[in-house]
Amino acid sequence: MRSDIAAKLASLPPDEQVLLRPLVVTTSRFYIAAAILGGILLWGLFAYYLQVHKGLGGTGLNRPEYWGIYIIDFVFFIGISHAGTLISAILRVSKAEWRRSITRSAEFITVLVLGFGAIQPIIDLGRPDRLFNVIFHAHLRSPLLWDVTSIGLYFTASTIYLYIPMIPDLAIIRDSGIKATWFYTFLAIGYQDTPTQRARLERIIGVLAIVVIPIAISVHTIIGWIFAMTLRPMWHSTIFGPYFVMGAIFSGIAAILIAMVVLRRAYGLENYFKPIHFDYMGRLLLLFSLLWFYFTFAEYLTAFYGAEPAEMRTFWAKLTGPFAVPFWAMVLGCFVIPLGLMSQKSMRTPRGTLIASIAVVIGMWLERYNIVVPTSVNPRWDMESLGHYFPSWVELSILAGTFAGFILLYMIATKFFPIVSIWEMKEGREQSVHEVAVRVAGYLPEPLVASARSE
């Protein structure tokens, strides 16, 4: 680190010192990790180049197994993207004060992973060169078009929702002069943290937080509907909209937790991601694993009880057939492990939540797999032969590339933007402690003594 920058950093208040440090200090571990991830990403890009060049034949897809890894990833990544915006918006709207250190990292996940999710269906296209036909020849009855619309809207909204609350921090960086001042000057759009500006900012954030919630819900509902609108066994289900939204939030929470643990270790943010945060997030995770069980149970019981032959073929294929391993692994990851761990206070620690969250992320990926593949290979018509699916190296490479790309981009983002909101911390210290005291007092009945006296 150059000495002038070090001096500038040292002159900042303690919060800023800690939170802006990653912007100017980069360890060799970071570079090694970035190089590995970059290599995987390039490999994925190469695989995609081959796929575009030769056709989708390089995948393990076939008839009737038309959708595979790409669509699974699509649903999965878009699900993860609910981490940020939705959770942060809900916490903001519900005035959960403990959110302050979490929101920024969550919102970053949203924006970055959303992009990686949104490109999956494009990777899956047989003719990516004709992508813009969805605009030129838009057919509004197609759920895929609803999806294009809602993802586009969500991406825009969540980017704004990431950007607007970041403006005061950008202004802080600009003013500190520790890094590319011109860049931050541009991004901070002249924000000077005057009371008027602050009030306007807060109002915009307040409105955005409310607006973004229905958009986020629509996104994953529509993804659920892509499946549910077809007449395929175990897809054609009214529960899919809410089921997908719930699953999305579930996997989102898990993703945030993993990010929190990693950031905490990598950037020494123990002071910001405190045990209480893990405890609260762990409770959320517990709640959603119960919800997940409730939805899944309802979904499978309905299919089982109705016992339509076409449904039952897929049903048994999942429970006892060729998909029994991914199915029960999913139950383990999404329910048994998080329930077992998060129901104990002693496990709602960084380490405990990390284990549970990894289980949930894997479990939720498997859930997408268990939705996409078993139905695909079990056509409704019993005379049609059963399909089979084993992803090819092209698909697995692109899968790896996508994960690597996302993590790499997230890492790079932490080098340019404070991953914990500085001004919100400050605001929390300066205003919220008092505000919350007043608010809590407001919840309570007036003291009896006082009322007696007033009479």
Added chain:
Amino acid sequence: MTRWGMVIDLDRCTGCAACEVACKSENNIATVSPEQADLGRTFSWMKVMAQVNGDFPDTTMRFMPRPCMQCDNPPCVKVCPVSATYLGEEGIVGQIYARCIGCRYCANACPYTVKYFNWYAPEWPETARHALNPDVSVRPKGVIEKCTFCHHRLQRAKEEARSDGRELQEEDFQPACAEVCPTTAIVFGDLDNPRHRVHELKQDPRAMRLMEELGTEPKVYYLTPRA
């Protein structure tokens, strides 16, 4: 209103697969390599499905030739984001190869699994290209294709009838599969025209349609086996 449809008499189907091969010849359907075939990537717009039940010697089998059902309420048309598959005026569900983006949503939406995807561009040996039917376009890679009831034959038959100054007759327009079926198990015509055989046959007590309960209104009828 003309509604082209098909009646397939399962009592007469012998599973000979002449319909399949006639379709492949008429519609320029290429074979795929042995490895691709093992992956389940063969093309057969018309496919004779066979289902074996029971063990030797109490074995029985069902044959069921399956073209595109040409639904009046086609689930595939609804879901296509770019209207590359559409319901034509005379009830034939068409495919626009030049517009298809290859998302395969229609293929997933079709309960009859009649849609085929070009995982690679189709290939013929140079010499074999002489046998390509010039009336039917060869599909590029990455698009969906399926049975069209030999729609190109309809266009020609109409033009010929017009130039002869007469009405279109039943025998003027027959898809390749119906034309070649050795047991005349496949009967084709206008379901709404009382002069066409299918009009009567579709009201036969044996007539049924596949997965009628889905409300897709297929225009392919099957006469169920008597015994």
Added chain:
Amino acid sequence: MTQSRREFLWSAGAVGAAWALVRNGGVQWSASEANEPEWMPGTEARTNSTCLLCPSRCGIRGRVVDGNLVQIAGNPLHPMSQGGLCPRGIAGVQMLYHPNRLTTPLVRDGARGAGHWKAITPEGAVALLGQRLQALRASGRPEALAVLAGYCAGSMEDVWRRFMQAYGSPNYIADDYNDGTDVVMDLMHGIPRRPAYDLEHAGLVLSFGTPLFEAWWSPLQAYVAFGGPGHSRGEGRSQRLGPRFVQIDTRFSRTAARAHEWVGITPGTYGTLALGIAYVLIKEQLIDVTFIAEHVDGFEDWRDKGGDLQEGFRSLVLRHYRSEEVSAVTGVSVERIVSLAKSMAEHRPAVAVFGAEVLADSGGLFAGLAVQSLNVLMGNINRVGGLLFSDRAPVEPLVTASLDQPARAGLDVRPVAATTAPFGGGDPALKLAQAVAGEGGTSPVDVLLMYYANPLASSTHPEVWSKALSHVPFVVSFSPFLDESARHADLILPDLLPYERWQDAPAPSSYPFPVWGIAQPLVEPRGGKKSGMATGDALLALAQRIGGTVAKSLPYTSMEELLKSRARGLYASGRGMVLGSAFERGHSRQMEERGWWLPQYPEFDSFWSDLVDNGGWADLFHDVTDPARLALTPSGRIQLMPVRLRDALAAEGKGRTLYQSTKSATTTAGTQFPLRLIPYRVSTLASGTLALEPWLAEQPTVFPDTHWVPWVELSPKTAQQMGLHDGVAVWVISSRGRYRARLKVFPGAAPQNVNAPYGLAYPDGESANPLHLLDEAAEPLTSVSAWYSTFVRLERA
């Protein structure tokens, strides 16, 4: 949202343009390309012809666009196929345009079998072969010329035989589909010909393992009969089905699957079951007593010249073929046997159909006689809906042969493949190979011509053939593809494909009426007019080249001319019709039934031109009153206990008696080869050329679901016991050899059998021929090799 017609055309046009590029910018036919500057209307024609890819000889209609054959459909005017066609016939375009198709004659350039060839002109090839044959004849050994000819009924057979006769060689050796039924007919009826079956008018078709819908003489004949008159094109709306089909089979074949009833049976017991049915028919008095009394010998016991009482058919059957015993041997329940007999009586006329599946087995001749006895008992010979001896089309004979001294001398020499079997022709091709391969010194054959014969692939003994070919000094193949045997030739004079040449196409032996289909060139030879020559034309040219009496015996300039001259016989016959619509067919038949026939043509040329346009000639009237069609034995009666066979058995001195059951319950479980091999033809009799049609190679049959790779079928139970699962590669091993196949677990396979399709090969050419595994067993009386008595084991490959 729907899409406009303009858009549709645009989409078609865009691809059409790409298609124009690959076709060297030649003239295009496509309505959607009208906007291209160099576009001009193409020519399009639909021409009737006949399919020559298998013995069925169905009517085809080729669609030719700008000189390319783009589609083969059925010819609705053809009385047998009636507009239908099988997948093999339709995929003929792939054979025509196959990349490995030979378009010019090739002469060996380097060591034999080394694969180096030099292209020459057809004239050059004829000259080369002519010189060789002239020299051979000059050396006084015309009999050292041999031809191995595959199925070529009609004028091609006549031309070959004439050529050989005039040349002076008795060695015309047929390597075609010998199902042995001609021997049965000879013994019982004194008529040494394969029978025809009037399936269309039968009430019940009782097939003893005959793959009617797969690889019979004419699957199309069976299909049309099965479909019945209903839904026929442009006609009434009747939904009447054809006859009831009952399939007795050792495997759940497609024919069995589609028959109205199927009966699984232990291999090798068809004859026992037939006699078991005869038992019930006799017991229940369901037989045609009048017919038997009038026309049949050997039913009742009789006293021979010496006064000894001889056991007749009735006593023999009643004594030995009680239902319980038959049931135990055949594995068919007693109830089933009774019901089969009863349904034969119920659905008259009931015809029993049989072929190689019954006869190509040790004990096969008795079994064949047993099955035929059912037709006799039911009085179902020479009746509508029964078994018939059909006429040949009354074509004009070839000009009289003139034989010179060398020819007469050569013809007197004993044929190389002369059979030693008591009955029938045996397996002459194998005899030939053994004769050639066996000699230490000079081969009895100097020049071997292979015409639609590929013995290295089709013979049960490829190793003998391999040696034989190496012994023959000059080997010529007429194969249009470089098949296994052609690779070992010195000269290949490839025939043109059926769509490029003239040939007549008589209906197969199974069809009850004489049909003379005609195949005509639909397109120019693929390499151009000058590059290839049809074998018929080549033979005529060769005869001229050799000159003398050989030329005089075949004085035709081309096959077209020869065929036209033969059609004069049809024109003058005063019967039959040029192929016509169903209405015309019905009309002609009704007229002839009433003894009428009206000439349709004032002179021959218009008759010929219509015959060529419509695809042939047919006579759909069969005279059932002609006693010569029942039996031509010395007594004029059908012999249920054939005299010649009884004499032969007595001479044999092994104590064998007629209709003796040779079947004993053998168990092979636990032995080295526990499973019985059941080879079967997968698609038409010409299954061996399947690989030349990729559409069929990709999906040879609708079940089991399999592609490209040769397979064998095993029952789920047996597979489980052996720990083999569906799709694994296995070795099929017999005491004679082994081959690799993919295992298909198939519930239609009997637990003790391995069903092995014949005629498949790996895409890389690796052979997978179950016939190469057959043990040396043969039917002793006909020396036809037994296909169903070999045992094998499976091992994971």
